[in-house]
Amino acid sequence: MIRLTSVTYRYRRGPVVLQNFTAEFPPGITVILGPNGSGKTTLLKITAGILKPQSGTVEVMGRPPDELRGKIAYIPQTGGLYPWMTVRENIALPLKLQRRSNPEREVESVAESLGISHLLDRYPKEISGGEQQKTLIARALASGAEVWLLDEPLSMIDIDYRREIIQLLKKAGRSMVVITHNVQDAVDLGGYIYIVKGPPLQLVATAAPGQYTDAERLAETAREAFKS
Known part of the structure; x- marks a missing residue:
């Protein structure tokens, strides 16, 4: 489980991105769905221990993230x-x-398990966006990290690769937090869905796994939640 309690974060000379933000993300896949610029990436970096909040606490599997080096994979x-x-x-x-x-x-x-053996001797600039995401997933798998934090992993991938990457993530068997602004991706990932808006980042609605199988229904729920 990931737990954030009363977390506040503000960039120097910038707006408050998180203010007394509290949330718990259960084991399994959690999708954070919200518009660009709402604070999702900042939340992910705080959870990974890359950014330190000005106040509040962050626990991953009951411990601060900086005590879990090698146990958390952050995929930008x-x-x-x-x-x-x-x-x-x-x-x-x-x-x-x-x-x-x-x-x-x-x-x-x-x-071999991810079907990228033929790419091993290529450089990142020589492979596609989908192949780069597969490489990042391969690195996370190889590392043995128990918690994965993924920032818009599907945003630059064509539709065929999106389906393949989603299946790879679901088969990985790790606890992960995936942030996205794409409603269809949130539905297809099939985990818990946390709908947010901001800044400052606010949790406005949640959904259990399988609660939404139709992207339009989820989009309507999100639109109504943003009005609150």
């Missing part, structure tokens, strides 16, 4: 791969940091 919307490294080297990076005994074998195993 863009720029998650090192451009000077091959796909193979990008996937292997956390394994080398953890000093695993046979990282090459693990890299090849994960790559």
Whole structure:
């Protein structure tokens, strides 16, 4: 479980992005659905321990995120791969940091499971957006991270790859928080849905897994929630 209690965060010379924000995200997949600029990415970075709130507490599996190095995988919307490294080297990076005994074998195993073995010796600029997302997922899988935090993982991927990436995420078996502004993606991911608006970020509605199977119904719920 992820728990944020009375979290406040403000960028220097900027508006308050979170103000006394409190929420709990259960195990499994949680989708945070809301418009661009509402504070979703800031929330994700605070949960990952990348940003420190001015006040409030953050707990991931009962501990502060900075005590869980290697247990949390943060997957940004863009720029998650090192451009000077091959796909193979990008996937292997956390394994080398953890000093695993046979990282090459693990890299090849994960790559095969995701169907990207043929990409291992290419560089990020030589592969598509969908293939880059697969590489990021492969790195998260290889790292052994128990909690994944994904920032708009489907935003730059065409429709065919979107379905494939969604299935990969659902099969990964990890607890994850996925932020999106796309209603159809929220429905297809099939987890808990938290509808937010902001800034400052506010939780305005929630839905249980399977409560919405139709994107238009969820969109209508979101529109009504934004009016509140």
